[in-house]
Amino acid sequence: MQSKYFFNQPxxxxxxxxxxxxxxxIIWLGLINTEAEIEIAQERLIISMENTKTRQxxxxxxxxxxxxxxxRRVGDKKDEILKLIF
Numbered sequence: 001m002q003s004k005y006f007f008n009q010p011x012x013x014x015x016x017x018x019x020x021x022x023x024x025x026i027i028w029l030g031l032i033n034t035e036a037e038i039e040i041a042q043e044r045l046i047i048s049m050e051n052t053k054t055r056q057x058x059x060x061x062x063x064x065x066x067x068x069x070x071x072r073r074v075g076d077k078k079d080e081i082l083k084l085i086f
Contacts, residue, residue: 044085
């Protein structure tokens, strides 16, 4: 999967909003920077979402009251999120 498809979703492929939000936040927070890191994050988070416990963990993080709250929540859980990716 190419990174351009993650943010420009092609017809017939559906990514969950939680994945978009997590990837957006980890990019915003500077936790990943390169195209290769973004691609790895996308692929591994998609696979991680197949696990019910991990899906719930990521879903709980993204339900925030504001962008600042979302960024704080992702920042607080960055170690756990990065373990899913790298």
